[in-house]
Amino acid sequence: MNFINRDPSGTMAAALAAQINANGYAVIDDYVDPDLLCAAQAFVADAITANNGEYIGFTGTEQLGGTFLASLPKDPNFVSLCRRIYESEVGKPAPESGFYQVLRCLSGRGVQKHSMRFHFDSYVLTALIPIAVPEHGNPGRLIIHPNTRGLRRTYLGNLLDKVLVDNRVSQALLNAAYRRGSRRMIRLSLKPGSLYFFWGYRSLHTNEPCDADAIRATALLHYADPHADSRVKRALRRH
Ligand SMILES: [Fe+2]
Numbered sequence: 001m002n003f004i005n006r007d008p009s010g011t012m013a014a015a016l017a018a019q020i021n022a023n024g025y026a027v028i029d030d031y032v033d034p035d036l037l038c039a040a041q042a043f044v045a046d047a048i049t050a051n052n053g054e055y056i057g058f059t060g061t062e063q064l065g066g067t068f069l070a071s072l073p074k075d076p077n078f079v080s081l082c083r084r085i086y087e088s089e090v091g092k093p094a095p096e097s098g099f100y101q102v103l104r105c106l107s108g109r110g111v112q113k114h115s116m117r118f119h120f121d122s123y124v125l126t127a128l129i130p131i132a133v134p135e136h137g138n139p140g141r142l143i144i145h146p147n148t149r150g151l152r153r154t155y156l157g158n159l160l161d162k163v164l165v166d167n168r169v170s171q172a173l174l175n176a177a178y179r180r181g182s183r184r185m186i187r188l189s190l191k192p193g194s195l196y197f198f199w200g201y202r203s204l205h206t207n208e209p210c211d212a213d214a215i216r217a218t219a220l221l222h223y224a225d226p227h228a229d230s231r232v233k234r235a236l237r238r239h
Pocket residue numbers: 119120121200205
């Protein structure tokens with residue numbers, strides 16, 4: 001994970017931001033060291049087994065044991081890369097905030113419940129590292145409708161977008177567009193250990209289900225909440 005050091009001038013970050021704008025996402029292949037990836041895969045498999053083969057999610061780093069995911073949000077190269085991607089897009093200094101991190105481990109009967117729910121993230125940049133991807137059956141691709149909206153000026157504007165999407169009618173329409181094969185939706189087959197970026201705040205996105213007997217695990221690191229200082233948000237105590 002050290003080659004990012006070769007980007008002292010931020011050229012790579014600017015290129016990645018341009019790729020996200022042009023293609024809806026950007027990827028750095030084989031970002032994670034294979035040994036570290038293997039250890040994280042074992043962690044995920046154990047966690048699902050301990051949860052009777054069902055979905056389990058981890059928020060933050062405290063329960064991630066000795067996996068690389070526990071230290072990634074403090075990794076100076078990773079942090080610097082995310083900050084620079086943000087800055088080259090937004091044109092403002094990156095906030096001194098950490099990441100909102102989630103490890104999602106899909107398996108078992110609950111797969112459907114955790115799939116095909118289109119949403120906007122609350123954070124500008126989403127970094128995604130697939131940990132485990134099913135080799136047989138449905139691989140659980142990432143679906144991105146890129147850059148659906150701009151950065152909202154106010155938290156309430158953002159909230160309105162979210163409410164308009166998070167209901168049965170909108171979800172049914174989006175799912176119908178997906179099934180029709182809408183060309184505006186990217187269907188991205190994920191490769192374990194690679195690092196993907198997209199504008200999570202601006203892009204409607206979700207994941208396809210995988211088979212119940214398979215494991216699909218993704219680590220998500222969300223960066224920069226544009227409404228972090230909103231008094232309305234604090235009053236509503238929303239994440
Ligand atoms: Fe998301």
